Amino acid sequence: MTSLSICNVGKQYQKGATTLENINLEIRSGEFLILVGPSGCGKSTLMNMIAGLESVSSGQILLNQQDITHAAPSQRDIAMVFQSYALYPNMNVYDNIAFGLQIRKWPKDEIDAEVQRVAKLLQIDHLLKRKPAQLSGGQQQRVAMGRALARRPKVYLFDEPLSNLDAKLRVEMRTEVKKLHQRLGTTIVYVTHDQIEAMTLADRIAVMKDGVIQQLGTPQEIYQQPNNLFVASFIGSPAMNFIPVTVQHTAQGRFVELKDQSGTCLQLALPAGLAVKTDQQLVLGLRPEAFSEVQPHKLSQAQVQQGEFLVEMTEPTGPDTLTLLRINGAEVTARVAPQANPQAGAKLPLMLDASQALFFDPVSGERLRALAQPAAA
Amino acid sequence: MRNAALLSWQPRLGRLFIYATLIAVAALYLIPLWVVLLTSFKTSADIRSGNLLSLPDVWVLEGWIKAWGTACTGVSCDGIRGYFVNSTVMVLPAVALSTLLGALNGYVLSLWRFKGSELLFGLLLFGCFIPFQVILLPMAQTLGWLGLANSTAGLVLVHVIYGLCFTTLFYRNFYQALPQEIIKAARLDGAGFFTIFWRIVLPLSGPITMVTLIWQFTAIWNDFLFGVVFSAGDNQPMTVALNNLVNTTAGVKEYNVDMAAAVLAALPTLLVYAVAGKYFVRGLTAGAIKG
Numbered sequence: 139m140t141s142l143s144i145c146n147v148g149k150q151y152q153k154g155a156t157t158l159e160n161i162n163l164e165i166r167s168g169e170f171l172i173l174v175g176p177s178g179c180g181k182s183t184l185m186n187m188i189a190g191l192e193s194v195s196s197g198q199i200l201l202n203q204q205d206i207t208h209a210a211p212s213q214r215d216i217a218m219v220f221q222s223y224a225l226y227p228n229m230n231v232y233d234n235i236a237f238g239l240q241i242r243k244w245p246k247d248e249i250d251a252e253v254q255r256v257a258k259l260l261q262i263d264h265l266l267k268r269k270p271a272q273l274s275g276g277q278q279q280r281v282a283m284g285r286a287l288a289r290r291p292k293v294y295l296f297d298e299p300l301s302n303l304d305a306k307l308r309v310e311m312r313t314e315v316k317k318l319h320q321r322l323g324t325t326i327v328y329v330t331h332d333q334i335e336a337m338t339l340a341d342r343i344a345v346m347k348d349g350v351i352q353q354l355g356t357p358q359e360i361y362q363q364p365n366n367l368f369v370a371s372f373i374g375s376p377a378m379n380f381i382p383v384t385v386q387h388t389a390q391g392r393f394v395e396l397k398d399q400s401g402t403c404l405q406l407a408l409p410a411g412l413a414v415k416t417d418q419q420l421v422l423g424l425r426p427e428a429f430s431e432v433q434p435h436k437l438s439q440a441q442v443q444q445g446e447f448l449v450e451m452t453e454p455t456g457p458d459t460l461t462l463l464r465i466n467g468a469e470v471t472a473r474v475a476p477q478a479n480p481q482a483g484a485k486l487p488l489m490l491d492a493s494q495a496l497f498f499d500p501v502s503g504e505r506l507r508a509l510a511q512p513a514a515a
Numbered sequence: 516m517r518n519a520a521l522l523s524w525q526p527r528l529g530r531l532f533i534y535a536t537l538i539a540v541a542a543l544y545l546i547p548l549w550v551v552l553l554t555s556f557k558t559s560a561d562i563r564s565g566n567l568l569s570l571p572d573v574w575v576l577e578g579w580i581k582a583w584g585t586a587c588t589g590v591s592c593d594g595i596r597g598y599f600v601n602s603t604v605m606v607l608p609a610v611a612l613s614t615l616l617g618a619l620n621g622y623v624l625s626l627w628r629f630k631g632s633e634l635l636f637g638l639l640l641f642g643c644f645i646p647f648q649v650i651l652l653p654m655a656q657t658l659g660w661l662g663l664a665n666s667t668a669g670l671v672l673v674h675v676i677y678g679l680c681f682t683t684l685f686y687r688n689f690y691q692a693l694p695q696e697i698i699k700a701a702r703l704d705g706a707g708f709f710t711i712f713w714r715i716v717l718p719l720s721g722p723i724t725m726v727t728l729i730w731q732f733t734a735i736w737n738d739f740l741f742g743v744v745f746s747a748g749d750n751q752p753m754t755v756a757l758n759n760l761v762n763t764t765a766g767v768k769e770y771n772v773d774m775a776a777a778v779l780a781a782l783p784t785l786l787v788y789a790v791a792g793k794y795f796v797r798g799l800t801a802g803a804i805k806g
């Protein structure tokens with residue numbers, strides 16, 4: 139059982155400039171936790187602090203309830219895989235994997251057995267004699283992982299391990315990492331820029347911005363219930379659509395209007411219990427898949443309606459054609475089946491499924507949550 | 516047809532011109548060496564009668580033998596043999612120590628940065644630009660305090676200190692290109708400061724070590740000023756002895772002996788360039804990690 143707790147951790151490289159602020163993370167044994175966030179938000183800094191390569195300015199790091207905040211990297215039993223692989227160029231693959239074991243004074247035959255085991259696991263046993271410069275990027279990647287696996291550490295840290303690989307190899311290695319995690323049940327903290335990597339690999343995702351964790355949750359939670367505009371826009375590709383709306387009100391209840399340039403106007407009822415006032419400005423968040431070609435069998439569902447929209451531009455991706463609309467002045471992407479044949483400049487009948495609609499406060503960026511649902515009368 | 520012929524001729528003509536110029540310039544540069552070598556194999560009579568550039572009438576080793584074993588350098592008349600040994604005994608530890616310390620300095624300054632390490636490097640760099648003459652007096656004073664005045668150890672110390680600026684600069688810039696992450700990985704593997712240095716960083720330093728060794732060897736072997744100021748009598752290096760030999764005139768000037776001694780004094784550095792010169796260029800242009 140290996141749990142890693144990061145409690146109120148902060149980092150200041152220079153006085154007054156805060157890089158990380160009050161980071162709190164509980165990483166459970168065997169969990170695959172992914173840190174995502176834009177460049178410079180402090181992901182690598184946090185990883186280096188967990189590894190002991192960077193000092194901790196405030197807070198505590200606990201490994202199995204033991205305080206390791208100020209322990210030397212070698213005493214933490216944590217291994218790390220770097221973006222540049224950081225293989226020792228002067229050593230062959232065997233020695234790269236064996237180095238940490240030699241330092242720890244393992245007996246020779248045990249080292250040998252361990253290197254063989256790891257090499258088999260990662261299918262690099264035929265490369266043991268080669269120098270890193272004689273390996274392809276993918277092979278170097280495997281060796282770097284092998285080096286981390288060899289010590290059987292308690293926690294693995296991966297700092298953008300796949301970002302130097304080409305697109306195809308990246309997808310392959312992604313699957314491999316996932317398999318490895320399932321097979322070995324190791325505890326992993328993994329940094330990536332790539333939100334698809336984050337969605338596919340993670341048990342939980344922590345989205346960071348400017349040194350602060352914006353949201354921590356399962357991939358589904360992060361995707362469907364983002365805490366704020368930043369998380370909503372960061373996760374998902376193409377990004378969520380944000381449409382400015384104004385709260386209106388009739389006898390039937392409160393609603394917002396979606397107006398197309400061609401005059402189409404749809405009315406969207408606000409969820410009950412949403413603490414908003416009439417005339418308040420809101421940002422409506424709708425994923426591209428909320429707009430689709432009309433599927434008659436779904437039209438009977440609540441919150442589903444249809445209308446004709448003017449298409450500004452189309453971007454075929456193969457399975458879907460991303461179709462650009464303009465609603466309330468904002469650019470909106472719809473995910474439409476190619477069969478619907480969207481044409482730029484023409485009107486297209488579309489179906490809007492508002493069941494996953496989100497509302498954000500335009501000033502704070504926070505998502506507005508419906509208060510306790512009133513019991514159906 | 517004609518055009519094609521012209522096209523292939525023009526670059527060849529250009530080539531020819533370039534080579535001719537290069538050969539002419541090289542010849543011009545080599546004339547002094549030519550004169551020195553020829554003169555060293557001539558007899559005194561031959562030198563007086565003949566042309567500077569002409570071949571010897573008879574090839575003799577007289578000048579070489581005398582320069583090595585019996586020529587007078589000031590009061591003693593044992594040739595430059597002993598001073599050759601002096602220089603060797605002084606150069607080897609001075610080169611080894613300044614190179615090793617430079618590597619360690621460079622390692623710290625580029626891979627184990629600390630507060631003020633850039634400033635320290637700046638100050639060290641400044642040392643490269645201090646003229647030799649400026650430090651003579653303070654250095655003499657210091658050597659006196661340390662009880663190392665006029666000793667080989669003292670001279671070694673001076674060369675190590677003065678050479679450190681250059682060796683540190685070389686290694687620091689070379690190590691700058693090493694990814695910091697390699698050091699991080701090694702630390703996570705449990706390696707300490709010196710283990711990382713010996714097992715990872717130093718084995719990668721081949722090219723720059725060649726450069727530093729050649730640079731330091733040439734500089735220290737050829738040094739005259741420190742040698743003449745900080746050593747005396749039997750401890751003097753080769754360069755000082757050569758000067759004494761040339762300036763000790765009892766009667767007729769023996770140019771063949773002077774020239775032979777000069778070649779002997781220059782031989783080790785010439786040899787180093789001949790054997791390792793290509794590593795010098797290669798090392799200066801090489802990065803730590805082959806791409």
Ligand SMILES: Nc1ncnc2c1ncn2[C@@H]1O[C@H](COP(=O)(O)OP(=O)(O)OP(=O)(O)O)[C@@H](O)[C@H]1O
Pocket residue numbers: 151152157175176177178179180181182183184331
């Ligand atoms: N040694 C350092 N000294 C001072 N500031 C630093 C240092 N290392 C990083 N920083 C700063 O800390 C912030 C976070 O850097 P960090 O490398 O953790 O970002 P990151 O999230 O890993 O970015 P990326 O996705 O580009 O790798 C950046 O603004 C960076 O400039």
Ligand SMILES: [Mg+2]
Pocket residue numbers: 181182183297
């Ligand atoms: Mg980073």
